[in-house]
Amino acid sequence: MKVGFTVNGEAVSMEVEPRTTLADALREGLGLTGTHLGCEQGVCGACTILLDGRPIRACLMFAVQASGCSVTTVEGMAAEDGTLHPLQRAFCDQHGLQCGFCTPGMLMSALHLLHRETSPTRRRIREELSGNICRCTGYASIVDAVQAAAEEMAAGMDDAAPTEVTGGTT
Amino acid sequence: MTISTLPGDTPEEGGAVGTTVRRKEDGRLVTGHGRYVSDLRLPGMRQVAFLRSPYGHARLRRIDASAARTADGVDGVFTGDSAEIAAVGLRALSALPSYIETEQPVLARAKVRFAGEAVAAVVAGDRYQAEDAIELIDVDYEPLPATVCAWAEPEVPVHDEAPDNVLLQRTFEAGDVPETMAGAYLVLERELVTNRHAGNPMECRAGVALWDYADNRLTFWSGTQVPHLARNMLAELVGLPEGNVRVIAPDVGGGFGTKAVLYPEDVALCLMARAMRGVPLKWVEDRSEHLLAATHARDHRYLMRAGFAEDGRLLALEADVTCNVGAYSVYPWTAGIEPLMAGGLLTGPYRLGHYRCTVRGVATNTSPSGPYRGVARPASVFAMETVLDEAAHELGMDAVDIRRRNLITVGDVPYRMPTRLIDESGRYGECLDKVLDSIGYDGFRAEQARRREAGENPIGVGFACYNELTGLGRAAAAGPRMAFRTGHDACTVRINPDGRVTVLSGVTSQGQGLETTIAQVVADAVGVAYDDVDVRIGDTTESLWGFGAFSSRQAVIGGGAAHRAGEAVRGRVLALAAALFEVEEAKLKLEAGRVHIIGVRDELATLAELARVAYLESNRLPDGFEPGLEATRFYDPIRGAFAAGVQAAIVEVDRATGEMAILRWACVEDTGRVINPQIVHGQVAGAIVQGIGGALYEHLVYDEAGNLTTGTLMDYLMPTSAEIPELDIGHIEVPADNPLGVRGVGEGGTLGPNAVLAGAVADALGVRISRLPITPAVVWEAVQ
Ligand code: FES
Ligand code: FES
Numbered sequence: 007m008k009v010g011f012t013v014n015g016e017a018v019s020m021e022v023e024p025r026t027t028l029a030d031a032l033r034e035g036l037g038l039t040g041t042h043l044g045c046e047q048g049v050c051g052a053c054t055i056l057l058d059g060r061p062i063r064a065c066l067m068f069a070v071q072a073s074g075c076s077v078t079t080v081e082g083m084a085a086e087d088g089t090l091h092p093l094q095r096a097f098c099d100q101h102g103l104q105c106g107f108c109t110p111g112m113l114m115s116a117l118h119l120l121h122r123e124t125s126p127t128r129r130r131i132r133e134e135l136s137g138n139i140c141r142c143t144g145y146a147s148i149v150d151a152v153q154a155a156a157e158e159m160a161a162g163m164d165d166a167a168p169t170e171v172t173g174g175t176t
Numbered sequence: 177m178t179i180s181t182l183p184g185d186t187p188e189e190g191g192a193v194g195t196t197v198r199r200k201e202d203g204r205l206v207t208g209h210g211r212y213v214s215d216l217r218l219p220g221m222r223q224v225a226f227l228r229s230p231y232g233h234a235r236l237r238r239i240d241a242s243a244a245r246t247a248d249g250v251d252g253v254f255t256g257d258s259a260e261i262a263a264v265g266l267r268a269l270s271a272l273p274s275y276i277e278t279e280q281p282v283l284a285r286a287k288v289r290f291a292g293e294a295v296a297a298v299v300a301g302d303r304y305q306a307e308d309a310i311e312l313i314d315v316d317y318e319p320l321p322a323t324v325c326a327w328a329e330p331e332v333p334v335h336d337e338a339p340d341n342v343l344l345q346r347t348f349e350a351g352d353v354p355e356t357m358a359g360a361y362l363v364l365e366r367e368l369v370t371n372r373h374a375g376n377p378m379e380c381r382a383g384v385a386l387w388d389y390a391d392n393r394l395t396f397w398s399g400t401q402v403p404h405l406a407r408n409m410l411a412e413l414v415g416l417p418e419g420n421v422r423v424i425a426p427d428v429g430g431g432f433g434t435k436a437v438l439y440p441e442d443v444a445l446c447l448m449a450r451a452m453r454g455v456p457l458k459w460v461e462d463r464s465e466h467l468l469a470a471t472h473a474r475d476h477r478y479l480m481r482a483g484f485a486e487d488g489r490l491l492a493l494e495a496d497v498t499c500n501v502g503a504y505s506v507y508p509w510t511a512g513i514e515p516l517m518a519g520g521l522l523t524g525p526y527r528l529g530h531y532r533c534t535v536r537g538v539a540t541n542t543s544p545s546g547p548y549r550g551v552a553r554p555a556s557v558f559a560m561e562t563v564l565d566e567a568a569h570e571l572g573m574d575a576v577d578i579r580r581r582n583l584i585t586v587g588d589v590p591y592r593m594p595t596r597l598i599d600e601s602g603r604y605g606e607c608l609d610k611v612l613d614s615i616g617y618d619g620f621r622a623e624q625a626r627r628r629e630a631g632e633n634p635i636g637v638g639f640a641c642y643n644e645l646t647g648l649g650r651a652a653a654a655g656p657r658m659a660f661r662t663g664h665d666a667c668t669v670r671i672n673p674d675g676r677v678t679v680l681s682g683v684t685s686q687g688q689g690l691e692t693t694i695a696q697v698v699a700d701a702v703g704v705a706y707d708d709v710d711v712r713i714g715d716t717t718e719s720l721w722g723f724g725a726f727s728s729r730q731a732v733i734g735g736g737a738a739h740r741a742g743e744a745v746r747g748r749v750l751a752l753a754a755a756l757f758e759v760e761e762a763k764l765k766l767e768a769g770r771v772h773i774i775g776v777r778d779e780l781a782t783l784a785e786l787a788r789v790a791y792l793e794s795n796r797l798p799d800g801f802e803p804g805l806e807a808t809r810f811y812d813p814i815r816g817a818f819a820a821g822v823q824a825a826i827v828e829v830d831r832a833t834g835e836m837a838i839l840r841w842a843c844v845e846d847t848g849r850v851i852n853p854q855i856v857h858g859q860v861a862g863a864i865v866q867g868i869g870g871a872l873y874e875h876l877v878y879d880e881a882g883n884l885t886t887g888t889l890m891d892y893l894m895p896t897s898a899e900i901p902e903l904d905i906g907h908i909e910v911p912a913d914n915p916l917g918v919r920g921v922g923e924g925g926t927l928g929p930n931a932v933l934a935g936a937v938a939d940a941l942g943v944r945i946s947r948l949p950i951t952p953a954v955v956w957e958a959v960q
Binding site: 023025026029033036037039040041042043044045046047048049050052076077080081083084090094097098101103104105106107108109110113128131132135136137138139140141142143144145146147148149 | 197198199201202203205206207208209210212214216217287302303304336375376377378379380427428430432460462463464687688689690749834854855858861862863864866888889890894896897898899902903
């Protein structure tokens with residue numbers, strides 16, 4: 007079947023089977039491999055994306071169900087010119103990631119939180135991110151990152167000029 | 177005790193080591209552009225799915241795959257009897273006299289030995305088609321009685337070669353236990369059982385195998401922690417020259433030991449690729465498969481008998497340790513990996529002269545046990561600390577005092593443990609002091625008593641003192657006399673013609689940030705800026721050699737090799753500069769990419785200028801100077817570096833529900849010299865949280881027929897941000913005896929939580945905790 011939706015602001019249309027999950031459509035169909043699959047059971051949160059602004063598990067949804075919707079994935083977080091979103095930068099600064107496998111899902115859940123609340127407490131952040139499992143960090147550094155990003159976003163963007171992250175090397 | 181260096185701090189005079197530089201990995205990982213095996217796409221690639229046994233133990237009477245072979249999109253179906261597959265078996269080797277060698281088939285043959293064992297594989301156009309076809313395979317199983325408990329008599333042995341299921345047994349012995357025990361003031365006997373759980377990295381296993389159509393070459397992309405070992409083993413198993421096998425571990429989504437194993441599925445992929453030359457075959461494991469068939473760990477029983485003097489001194493310890501090693505002797509580490517570690521380090525950081533410990537690895541119809549962060553010691557530390565807590569209780573001593581009485585001190589080191597390992601750390605007392613301070617132990621007992629009197633929810637404190645043996649060199653290498661001996665790693669440091677540095681390191685990373693730490697080490701060793709160093713890891717065609725990520729070894733060993741190679745290249749640069757400028761070499765130094773005469777501000781030349789000469793201007797090369805600027809060095813620390821560690825926590829228990837809240841958690845470890853404070857902190861924090869998961873939530877449970885009843889993440893509970901407390905992590909930095917002075921920090925954190933939490937609950941409620949995990953139900957029952 008044909009399905010059409012917007013991904014990170016761009017309209018896409020693709021041919022999928024009715025049973026193709028949204029996660030597989032993004033990863034295999036569109037090559038957007040930033041959305042990760044950690045369980046395909048709806049538990050780990052690695053596949054979290056925003057659908058019309060709300061976080062959903064892309065592994066639990068069929069691609070056809072996203073028809074006409076607007077999808078945001080981790081690939082759509084940074085600005086056009088590559089400037090990182092404050093959350094992405096804060097994850098780097100605070101060592102909010104190790105292997106990075108849970109990170110796209112964490113970023114999506116955190117983004118959704120910061121869209122709704124400008125200065126969540128640590129406890130709130132912990133609650134909101136409890137649908138995303140991280141096996142590496144022990145979480146405190148992720149909470150640090152979300153807090154730091156919230157502060158920066160609340161303080162206004164101007165005096166927090168984005169910095170480049172040293173790129174990958176291998 | 178938090179980290180004072182700010183992220184992104186520019187390295188000062190002292191250089192990059194010791195500072196929190198920006199991780200080189202993060203740019204791609206936070207933008208969704210990581211390169212995990214599961215992301216890899218190659219032209220013409222096909223997908224693989226495995227059919228797995230639904231029985232824990234059964235004879236395989238017949239497999240009919242004819243319907244699958246003609247199903248939509250299917251390119252091939254393989255079973256254990258397929259000629260390509262049947263030719264190869266995995267035999268983990270050990271020269272230990274008691275070791276019984278057994279074989280693990282690539283796909284099950286004749287019988288299945290655990291639920292989840294791969295029985296057949298389908299290659300198809302996509303994963304959906306492959307899974308459809310899997311369902312069309314008809315297997316006739318004849319169920320056999322399964323054994324899931326390692327300390328129960330087997331009805332039908334797992335392997336015919338081992339009728340009692342015992343694959344290995346060894347006794348460690350020092351001093352005279354019977355006589356000392358007879359003279360002890362107090363003799364305690366306890367049975368302690370730990371829970372089977374697993375590393376469970378967020379990225380499951382994944383592999384892509386490509387056998388070139390025309391050239392006899394195999395490329396295997398894999399989330400492996402041990403690419404060079406994997407290359408070596410694969411070459412031997414598939415019969416290719418080692419130079420024709422390339423293993424690539426790109427970004428890996430966590431490993432924790434689970435991926436330090438060469439699995440039958442890995443070998444199956446490569447063998448199927450040989451049968452389908454030119455076609456890349458990809459397998460991405462799903463979580464259900466992972467819980468069923470990736471390695472498990474920590475399913476142990478400790479029978480402890482400990483003799484104490486009246487003043488709390490531990491005089492003698494006798495132990496009998498049984499480890500459930502699962503259905504196969506894990507390749508290549510063998511069934512000895514957990515039992516031998518348990519027996520070798522059971523006595524922990526305590527002085528002890530009289531020790532007798534028999535350990536055994538027993539096969540059962542469960543997924544094979546393998547290395548998992550901390551290997552056996554989260555369990556053995558729990559056993560040891562529990563015994564100390566109870567002795568303190570019996571002797572009317574404080575839990576802290578009995579530990580102080582027995583801990584190895586700075587005055588004792590180098591201390592020869594009863595298993596002949598040499599502990600050279602000795603800073604346990606210092607770690608303990610800091611931990612007590614951090615949890616506020618001074619006021620704790622008064623508050624505990626007050627709550628008791630007021631009838632409020634009780635609180636308790638628990639402790640764990642442990643020694644993590646890290647960076648094992650050839651003389652200390654753990655393991656059951658395997659066919660290989662770990663100890664060294666290699667590193668190549670190359671200054672490119674433009675003066676920037678490329679490092680080809682034998683280390684691997686599954687999140688530990690090795691691209692970053694190796695770059696820090698090399699930047700300082702050569703004398704260039706951190707940003708001018710690029711590190712390539714995980715590809716066996718690029719780096720010369722590395723054993724991989726296990727035993728908290730890479731900072732010590734891979735770091736040591738990087739340091740040595742960096743220094744050697746710096747020497748070449750200085751020699752070149754000395755000859756070109758006719759200055760004595762000893763008067764020169766290389767700093768921030770510039771060569772100076774010591775004490776002179778202006779540079780003689782930049783590294784870029786010198787590199788240009790070395791590669792491109794042969795007319796300027798001094799006589800006899802070999803072109804190029806590169807060096808390769810190995811490093812082997814020979815022994816290991818012990819890392820002292822202490823953790824403690826205060827918990828509050830709800831008597832009515834059995835629920836527990838962690839109020840304080842502190843950990844102090846001797847990390848040696850720290851290369852990157854933020855990364856070290858992250859390693860310790862992550863390890864503690866995995867330990868907490870194992871102590872409180874994570875449990876792989878089999879029913880009597882050998883079915884895994886915790887086969888999804890809804891049944892196998894992993895800790896989330898909501899359960900995990902804030903941790904107070906500190907360290908002391910006593911340089912170890914290696915080029916960088918570092919100690920491994922990857923695993924130590926996992927060693928404490930079992931003991932800490934069991935001790936804390938016992939202290940709060942005055943009960944005994946003899947089994948893990950400590951679920952609310954366990955606590956509630958203990959209270960009744
Ligand atoms: S992959 Fe979707 S929740 Fe785990
Ligand atoms: S960073 Fe590895 S799972 Fe979160």
